[in-house]
Amino acid sequence: MSQRLERDTLGRLVFKDPNGKMHTGVYPVRAFPITAPAAGLSIMDQSGKELWWYASIAAIPESELALIEEEMTAREFMPVIEKIIQVSTFATPSIWDIETDKGPTRIRLKGEEDIRRIAGNTLLIADSNGLQFLIKDSTALDKNSKKLLDRFR
Known part of the structure; x- marks a missing residue:
């Protein structure tokens, strides 16, 4: 059987x-x-x-x-971050305005520990509501997004 x-x-x-x-x-x-x-x-x-x-x-x-x-x-709802438009402050907690594959949204980052490297340049970001956002390749982001992200890693 x-x-x-x-x-x-x-x-x-x-x-x-x-x-x-x-x-x-x-x-x-x-x-x-x-x-x-x-x-x-x-x-x-x-x-x-x-x-x-x-x-x-x-x-x-x-x-x-x-x-x-x-x-x-x-x-497995996990939006992919395609662009970081702006962040409210470079200290945490902070509010991020982002573009995802599901559309624009705003997330709240509680602490820098909410940004985790998974493998290589792949990052997983947890917002304050527990929703997970994926950055497939942080090196493929636009210049401004990389600059903003680097302030938190």
């Missing part, structure tokens, strides 16, 4: 494990969502227990991958 992922009539993900047991309300979690999004993915139950591991996105059947991608789109 093999595992299977599907949606029930209420739109919840249901995972059928190799023993035939049905797990309702499961959710996918990437192992490395920023640095290696295609490298590994777990199917987790509602209590956070791993039910199944895919070593690679390529190992997931197409029909199930479509369901996983739909679910991930809702769970």
Whole structure:
């Protein structure tokens, strides 16, 4: 018997494990969502227990991958910062006006520790509301954005 992922009539993900047991309300979690999004993915139950591991996105059947991608789109909302327009002050807390791939917004940075280097030139910025913003490559930002960002690192 093999595992299977599907949606029930209420739109919840249901995972059928190799023993035939049905797990309702499961959710996918990437192992490395920023640095290696295609490298590994777990199917987790509602209590956070791993039910199944895919070593690679390529190992997931197409029909199930479509369901996983739909679910991930809702769970992995992480705007990408494309430009830093201005900051209210170079001390923290400060208010940042930014342009993201989702449009312009304003965030509040509580402290410099809210800017974390993930890998290479990739940065993760947490605003005061807990929302995560990604800078994929800080060296690719425009000159003004780099100048403003450098004041906080």
